[in-house]
Amino acid sequence: MRNTVTKIGLFILSGIVISACNSVKRVPDSKKLLTKNEIYVNEKRDKSEALTNLLYQKPNGKLLGYPLRLNMYNLANLKHDSTYQAKFTGNPNKYRRMSKILSAKQVNRLGQSFWYAGIHNFLRDTGEPPVIIDTTSTQKSANRLTAWHVNNGYFNAKTRFEVDSVKAKKAKIRYLVETGKAFFLDTVRTTIQTPALDSMYKARASASFLKPGKQYRTADFDAERGRITTHFRNNGAYHFQQNYINFDVDTLNGGQRANVNLKINDYTYREGDSTHTEHFRIFKISEVNIFTDYDPKLGKAEATQDTTKTVYRNFNLISRNKLKYRPRAITDAVFINKDNLFADFRTTLTTRYLSNLRIFNYPTIQYEIDKRDPLSKSLIANVYLTPRDKYSFGYSLDFTHSNIQDFGISGTTSFTIRNIFNGAETFDIAARGNIGSSRDLANPDDTFFNVIEYGIDMKINFPRIFMFFNTEKIIPKSMIPSTTISMGFAKQQNIGLDKENFTGAMTYTWTPKRNHSARFDLFNIQYVKNLNTANYFNVYESSYRTLSALADVYNADDSYFIPGTSNPRQLIIDSGTNAFINDAVGANPTLPMDAGDRRTVNSINERRRRLSENNLIFASSFTFSRTTKADINDEGFYAFKTKVESAGNFLSLLSSVSNEPKNQNNRNTIFELEYSQYIKGELEYIKHWDLRRKKVLALRSFVGIAIPYGNADNIPFSRSYFAGGSNDNRAWQSYSLGPGRLPAFNDFNEANLKIAASAEFRFNVFGKLNGALFADAGNIWNVLDNIEDERAVFTGLKSLEDTALGTGFGLRYDFNFFVVRLDFGFKTYNPAEEEGKKWFRNYNFGHSVVNIGINYPF
Structure with a gap:
């Protein structure tokens, strides 16, 4: 099977390479393949996305400058059915022989097999047909360019185009735009027939998007329509809509000046066969009805019959049976209040709050004119709630599957x-x-x-x-x-x-x-x-191997080792490891050792003590986040998040008040349990730039620090930081980077300071397959804790020289509701290597780290 797949891949790759020499294979003799679009505005080249996105026809897409999809399409046999049938036209005996073996039906079905049809359908569907220059589309593009400039104040703009042949059957299009002089707003006046709206407008006139001296832009007029509509509808103008706003623009005075008259006519409505016009009314809410168990399957008339009404703080809670909720629980979620002006924002806020309760389906809010008001300036708000199942x-x-369990x-x-x-x-x-x-x-x-x-x-x-x-x-x-x-x-x-x-x-x-x-x-x-603390060295194998090697080097007692092991001998877990540690760094060490090796043993013992001790954490924290992301498709946004956490202060107070005795480690306890005490802070900033055409530049930065104090001289493992992995520095596996310039000494390396930054350029390969080029920088360090190894400690800006750098590329497939991600990370700068070997050491696929993830890392 593997050989078959390899052959298919080589066949497609060879075909694509060969077809690259004939990219005009499917271009008719009288036509031209579009190779390039060039836009010149007043004789200057303009490559802005705002203009290039206006063009109807764009050249075939390229991957790193290579027209991959075009060549895949050219490789496909678009008439594979005819090719298969022609196979037997000159040799009917062959068809009869195959029919005797397989049956005629099966022979005919072979024409739809992968070899005859499937591979060509794949190439056709995945590939991209050649973009052939079409004069009609080109003229439409020119008209669009003209319209764009007119909408931006260049009322005399003109656009023409030239088709320039570059090779046989290939050409580029050059669009030439002459804008003329831009027009600017001169006077801006208003004609608003409803006095109430006129006053309302003047109260917020300073927020207008239309100001004298600004260049004319249609977008400003659209924004002003939206601003006025929102302002009016949030202040009682229930019947007001955008289509009541019109602009008269006068450019006849010369001098590229435009006089604007903003006109808002009165409210027009039909009643029977007659049309009526009157001033807009400003509506107040006269009544709020909340239907707490509305059944949408019934008509409104039937669903509101035989109901019980409960009045609470000017709200009418209407239920078909006994009210199932405390009134305040529902009314607190409704921001439409009696005697308030009608306001769209109150409707939106009420909808959000009610949806957030999770006890109702999406609510429906409707308004009707209160017929009891002789002035017809009152609205009844009806809130329809459909309960979800209790x-x-x-x-x-x-x-x-994980690194802990195989299955x-x-x-x-x-x-x-x-x-x-x-x-x-x-x-x-x-x-x-x-x-x-x-x-x-x-x-x-x-x-x-x-x-x-x-x-x-x-x-x-x-x-x-x-x-x-x-x-x-x-x-x-x-x-x-x-x-x-x-x-x-x-x-x-x-x-x-x-x-x-x-x-x-x-x-x-x-x-x-x-x-x-x-x-x-x-x-x-x-x-x-x-x-099961006795199992420590079975879990943290790196520490165990280092300890066994040192015990072998210093000829520890033979009874400490597993019989029959050698090169090096292996210590017995747990008795042998404990005995050797006691001989090396106990209260009365008996084993003569090099000072550096003794520090290593002491470090292993200290780490074992910290990771195997029980942890009691009593923390308080505050987290604040902000994002400008409008929706899931928004690719131009930023997100900011900060968190502050404090642990142990409350327990420290309880311990001092209760006079709890200290334990054998001379630590304070509460209920005979040693507790952690630290302060922790984090900052994270993410920024995305939408480069258009499915290209995105994404950046992420992170700084986090946790400082132990009082009852602790280190941070609990669950609250510490690690580096590496599919959402961090992808050139290292999780927990395998740092601290500082230390090599991967432990199985799970962690520390209490982390600095990280990542950049990723994302682009579309074809269809739902996307690619990315990335660079991840960062590391973890120890600071203000009980770690003394200078290689792991952050001492200042000079320690930033130990920042690791990983680069690589990845592929992502978008399933709409989630993204599957495959990343290849390469160690570009490894601070744990020797001097002179830190850059591009083992920079190859054999030493790369493959990460599989769900959704984007940031």
């Missing part, structure tokens, strides 16, 4: 209760489990499924800030606040040191502005209990 059940099953099966079941306390709360409980197979030393059993992990998580969400004082003035309900209380438990067996993990958190979230988000963890508790 109870829902979900499950998932996945097959996994695994994981499953999750979840149960959700909505409106559990009648206050629009949501309660979720989920159980998860995993069984897997591992050949790791930590799991020596012969059973296939020897890895087990299971856990349970519970979470309850309140659609408000749950605090002992009123937070409305600090975080108003328009910020859509919520409170989440969660707790969980997980246990591992035959995974690392076998852990029990207890978690609990109380989290507040809100959105200060659109595309802004804030999160405050009042407390986030994690207790990690290691159940």
Whole structure:
């Protein structure tokens, strides 16, 4: 099978190379292949995307300057059916012989096989037909260029084009634009027939996009229409629409000046066969009805019959049966209030908040004129809510592979209760489990499924800030606040040191502005209990090999080693490793050793102590993020995120008040548990530039530091930083880079300072296949903790010389709802190498790191 695929690939590649010499293979004799577009504006070349995107015809796409898709298309046999039939035209005996062996039906079906049809259909569909110059399309492009310049103030612009033959059957098109002089706005006046709208406009006239002296641009007129419409409709003008705004532009005075008259006519509507015109009315809300159990399958008349009405703070809550919610839980989500002016933004905000509750389907909000008002200036707001099922059940099953287990099966079941306390709360409980197979030393059993992990998580969400004082003035309900209380438990067996993990958190979230988000963890508790610390050296094999090698070099006692091992001998886990460490760095070391090797043993022992001890973390944190990304297709945006976290202060206070005794490490404890204490800060900035034509330049920068103090001289492993992996420096595997210029000394290298930056140029290859060129820089270091090795410690700007650089390329396939990513990373600058060998050492595919990921890294 592998040979067949290889042959097919070589056949296609050879065909593409050969066809490259004949890119005009499918261009008729009287036609020309478009090779290039050139745009000259007032005799100067203009390569801007704004103009090139206006052209109807563009040359065939190229990959690194090579027309790959065109040559693939030229390689395809577009008449493969005829070719197959012609095979038997001159040799009918061959057809009869094959029909006796396969049957006539099967012989005919061979014409649709991969060799005769499939490969050519693939080349045709994946390839790109030649772009042949079409005069009609070229004239349309010229007209577009003229219109674009007219819309930007060059009213006398003209465009012509020239077709310039460059080779046989090949030509380029040159567009020549003469703009003339630009027109500028002179006077801007208004004629608004409705006095109320006229006053409203003048109150915000300074925000207008149309100002005397600005160059005429149609886009400014469109923006002004949008601004005026939004302003009016947010201040009671219920019937107002953009089409009521017109502009009279007078350019007859000469001197390239344009006088603008902004005209807004009165409201026009039909009543029967008659048309009426009147001033726009400014509407107020006279009544707000909230239908809490609306059934969209019924007509509105039927769905609102036989209902019960509950009046709460000027809101009418209407239900078909007994009201299932505490009134405030619903009314807090509605920003349309009685006696307020009609406003579109209140409708939008109400829709967002109600959707965020997760107990209703997408709401419907409608307005009707209140017939009880003799002036017809009142609106009734009707909010229709369709409840989601109170109870829902979900499950998932996945097959996994990781560096911990060769094969695994994981499953999750979840149960959700909505409106559990009648206050629009949501309660979720989920159980998860995993069984897997591992050949790791930590799991020596012969059973296939020897890895087990299971856990349970519970979470309850309140659609408000749950605090002992009123937070409305600090975080108003328009910020859509919520409170989440969660707790969980997980246990591992035959995974690392076998852990029990207890978690609990109380989290507040809100959105200060659109595309802004804030999160405050009042407390986030994690207790990690290691159940199998004797298994440490089975898990951290690099440390074990280093320790065994040193024990062999210094001729440690023979009883420390596994009988029969050599080159080097291997220490017995756990008795041999403990005995050698005690001889080397114990209270009374008995083994004479080089100072550097003694530091190595001490470092291994200190790391083992830190990674095998139980951790109690009681932290509080605040996270703020902002993005300008409008939607999933927006490729020109930035995102900023910052986080501050503090741990251990509350427990330190409790420990001092309760006079808890210190443990054997001379550390304070709470409930006889040593707790972590640190301060941590992070900054992340992401910027994307949309270069058009499916080209994007993406940058990411990150700085994070965690400083231990008080009851700790290091950071817990779960709160430290690592480098490498598919979303970090892709030339190194996860945890294999750093700290500093240290080589990959441990299996899981981590530190408490991280600086990273990445750049990625993304482009389309063809169809849904995309490519990328990337560069990742960064590293981790130790700072202000108990690590003393100067190679790992950040001492200042000079330490930035230890920044690693990885470069590479990748392929991505877009499945619409997610992207599968394959990246090849190469170590361009490796700070762990010797001087003179840091740059481009082992820069080849044999030493590259292959990363498979889902979605983009940033």
